[in-house]
Structures are given as structure tokens and as C-alpha cells.
Amino acid sequence: GAVVSQHPSRVICKSGTSVKIECRSLDFQATTMFWYRQFPKQSLMLMATSNEGSKATYEQGVEKDKFLINHASLTLSTLTVTSAHPEDSSFYICSANEGRDSPLHFGNGTRLTVT
Amino acid sequence: KNQVEQSPQSLIILEGKNCTLQCNYTVSPFSNLRWYKQDTGRGPVSLTIMTFSENTKSNGRYTATLDADTKQSSLHITASQLSDSASYICVVSPGYALNFGKGTSLLVTP
Numbered sequence: 001g002a003v004v005s006q007h008p009s010r011v012i013c014k015s016g017t018s019v020k021i022e023c024r025s026l027d028f029q030a031t032t033m034f035w036y037r038q039f040p041k042q043s044l045m046l047m048a049t050s051n052e053g054s055k056a057t058y059e060q061g062v063e064k065d066k067f068l069i070n071h072a073s074l075t076l077s078t079l080t081v082t083s084a085h086p087e088d089s090s091f092y093i094c095s096a097n098e099g100r101d102s103p104l105h106f107g108n109g110t111r112l113t114v115t
Numbered sequence: 116k117n118q119v120e121q122s123p124q125s126l127i128i129l130e131g132k133n134c135t136l137q138c139n140y141t142v143s144p145f146s147n148l149r150w151y152k153q154d155t156g157r158g159p160v161s162l163t164i165m166t167f168s169e170n171t172k173s174n175g176r177y178t179a180t181l182d183a184d185t186k187q188s189s190l191h192i193t194a195s196q197l198s199d200s201a202s203y204i205c206v207v208s209p210g211y212a213l214n215f216g217k218g219t220s221l222l223v224t225p
Contacts, residue, residue, distance in 0.1 A: 106158030
């Protein structure tokens with residue numbers, strides 16, 4: 001079945017550094033991928049919609065200059081957290097699907113800890 | 116405003132028992148409704164996806180129902196197992212976006 005691979009699963013970085021998270025669709029092409037953030041015991045919060053070959057669409061309140069999204073190919077989207085701060089520590093998850101009414105496949109998430 | 120409300124917020128049941136989780140939504144227009152299971156620290160996994168014309172869909176011990184007229188869905192878990200302990204998230208889509216419920220946290224105890 002369709003699989004979405006997310007890497008890394010965990011990352012610890014120092015304040016002020018940047019972190020890149022990769023999201024790959026392994027056996028299907030995804031023109032659209034989604035990036036979410038999840039705080040403990042809370043539901044997923046959509047951050048942005050990543051569109052292959054064009055600019056990402058960010059949700060209200062999400063800083064596009066801080067969370068850089070690149071969707072360079074039909075199987076890869078990246079989220080870069082720039083100049084990370086401790087409040088950026090969270091669980092970041094990506095998802096993709098093959099079509100509008102097809103199952104949405106999620107990556108296993110990336111636990112980011114900023115010290 | 117498109118909203119997805121799930122209840123209960125949390126639930127504790129004994130292993131082997133059945134339970135039903137609820138999802139009410141105001142999303143319009145309606146394209147599809149999805150139920151996901153999310154284990155702690157992992158990404159959500161799809162359980163079912165239903166479009167407007169579908170009233171029920173099963174996936175093993177999980178059965179989802181949809182009443183598009185009343186805008187309600189339920190997820191029924193039969194003969195619960197310890198591994199069913201997780202968050203269950205209802206996601207409703209008008210076709211161009213996803214609206215997430217806050218989830219129901221289920222704990223199955225021995």
C-alpha cells in the first residue's frame with residue numbers, strides 16, 4: 001500500500017539553528033502534501049499545503065519565512081524550521097494522498113526538540 | 116465556519132468491550148469523512164473513508180457510519196483489544212481542505 005516516509009523521526013537542535021524535515025511518498029506521486037504540527041494531547045494542526053512546483057499555501061498564523069516548504073518533486077516535500085526556538089519544539093507530521101477522495105497517508109512524524 | 120466536534124474527549128473501557136465514538140460536523144459542502152487511529156508518537160493511520168453516498172464502512176473490528184443528513188458519524192469498535200488504545204481522529208473534507216476533530220483518546224484496560 002501507499003506509504004509516506006518522514007525523516008528524521010527525532011531531532012534535537014540548538015536555539016538559532018535550522019532543521020530540515022523530509023517527507024517522501026514512496027510508491028505514488030503526490031502533487032500535494034500537507035504539513036501539520038501537533039502539541040501533546042492535541043489534535044493535528046494544519047500548517048501549510050505544499051504544492052509541487054509552486055509556492056506553499058500557509059494557514060493563518062503560520063510564518064512562511066520561519067517554516068520554509070519546498071516541494072521540488074512529485075515524491076518529496078521538505079519543511080525547514082529556520083532559526084529554531086524552544087517554542088518550536090513539537091511533533092511535526094506530513095501527509096499526502098493520491099487523489100481527493102483517496103486515503104490520506106501520514107508520515108510517522110518528527111519529534112523536534114530545540115534546546 | 117467548518118467545524119468537526121468529537122465526543123467523548125476521552126474514554127476508558129475494559130478489554131473485550133465495545134465502544135462507539137461520535138463525530139458531528141458542520142462542514143459544507145461535504146466530500147468525504149475519514150476516521151484515523153493515531154498511536155502516541157506516531158502518525159495517524161487511516162481506518163475508513165466515506166463519501167456522501169456511503170452509510171457504513173467496516174475495517175476489521177472498526178465500523179464507521181455516516182448520516183449526511185444530520186451530519187453525524189460514529190466509529191464503533193467491537194471486542195476491544197489493548198492495542199486499540201490510541202487517539203481516534205475524525206476528518207471531514209469539503210474537497211479542497213481538511214477539517215480535523217480534536218480526537219477521542221481511548222484507553223483499553225485489562
